[in-house]
Amino acid sequence: VHPIRKAVIPAAGLGTRLLPWTKTVPKELLPILDRPAIHYVVEEAVEAGVEEVILVSAPGKDAVAAYFDPAPELERTLRRRGRTAEADELRRLSTLCEIHVVRQHEPLGLGHAVARARRLVGEEPFAVLLPDVLVDAQPGALAQLVRQWQGDPLLAVHPVDPEEVGRYGVIRPDPDHDGRILDLVEKPAPGCAPSHLALTGRYLLDADVFDALAETEPGAGGEIQLTDAIRLLLAAGRTVRWATFDGVPYDLGHVAGFLAANAALAARRGLVAPVLLGAAVAR
Ligand code: G1P
Numbered sequence: 001v002h003p004i005r006k007a008v009i010p011a012a013g014l015g016t017r018l019l020p021w022t023k024t025v026p027k028e029l030l031p032i033l034d035r036p037a038i039h040y041v042v043e044e045a046v047e048a049g050v051e052e053v054i055l056v057s058a059p060g061k062d063a064v065a066a067y068f069d070p071a072p073e074l075e076r077t078l079r080r081r082g083r084t085a086e087a088d089e090l091r092r093l094s095t096l097c098e099i100h101v102v103r104q105h106e107p108l109g110l111g112h113a114v115a116r117a118r119r120l121v122g123e124e125p126f127a128v129l130l131p132d133v134l135v136d137a138q139p140g141a142l143a144q145l146v147r148q149w150q151g152d153p154l155l156a157v158h159p160v161d162p163e164e165v166g167r168y169g170v171i172r173p174d175p176d177h178d179g180r181i182l183d184l185v186e187k188p189a190p191g192c193a194p195s196h197l198a199l200t201g202r203y204l205l206d207a208d209v210f211d212a213l214a215e216t217e218p219g220a221g222g223e224i225q226l227t228d229a230i231r232l233l234l235a236a237g238r239t240v241r242w243a244t245f246d247g248v249p250y251d252l253g254h255v256a257g258f259l260a261a262n263a264a265l266a267a268r269r270g271l272v273a274p275v276l277l278g279a280a281v282a283r
Contacts, residue, residue: 001151004204005052007045007127010113012058012104017254026061028131033265037252038064041131042096048142052098054117065101070094109223115213123207130201134261137247141202144245149204152239156202158249166190168198169227171242181240186227187220200249208233
């Protein structure tokens with residue numbers, strides 16, 4: 001199969017669930033321990049073999065892409081002061097991969113955001129990583145997905161509790177074909193979820209999804225949903241597969257998820273005694 005060299009990272013959301021934090025700071029730049037959330041996601045993509053990231057940005061969120069810019073002045077100053085490790089780290093950050101920015105001018109949904117990347121993705125298969133989800137995993141979730149890829153669209157899923165299922169896209173696995181998806185539903189109503197397997201926010205897709213997105217009508221929340229475009233692929237007869245991964249996903253779209261992610265990483269690095277963190281770490 002063709003290598004996955006490109007990744008689309010939608011970072012155009014308004015972050016309304018994280019106000020007032022996100023009034024002036026894009027949610028992708030909120031810190032998980034010592035670095036902004038977006039840093040982990042780009043590293044995850046690079047670890048999986050991605051060479052080119054297409055960041056979907058929005059007005060007021062230029063600082064997200066700027067985070068990956070070279071900072072020659074700062075680097076020189078650090079080197080002059082003998083702070084080589086920090087200078088090297090800054091250099092590494094700006095050479096991780098190529099970053100391209102496309103813009104979504106109106107918040108019309110995740111599917112609409114991904115469609116903005118069509119021209120830069122071209123005809124090759126590509127990954128989508130939602131930066132709202134930090135997956136604590138080794139190797140990273142995307143690398144695990146790439147390893148399982150057979151060429152068909154492949155979606156990472158994780159099990160969720162029944163009371164949480166309505167927050168996600170949820171798959172109906174094919175009982176007759178291992179690893180295939182029969183259908184999927186974005187944000188199912190209570191009692192209507194086809195399984196307890198939720199889309200994690202890591203996808204391997206190909207250019208067909210752009211044709212599907214062009215036909216996708218607004219769905220859940222009145223937004224153009226990526227989930228609905230993938231449904232159209234299924235309706236057109238494409239095989240779409242699901243895979244699980246070893247690791248823990250943290251939903252950074254709300255404050256509790258941020259705290260849990262910070263707590264888990266801090267405990268692993270020995271920064272705080274795990275006993276202080278209680279339920280957050282157990283999650
Ligand atoms: C998005 C996707 C959903 C997926 C979720 C993962 O929803 O639409 O299918 O399960 O990310 O976090 P959002 O969180 O943007 O509402």
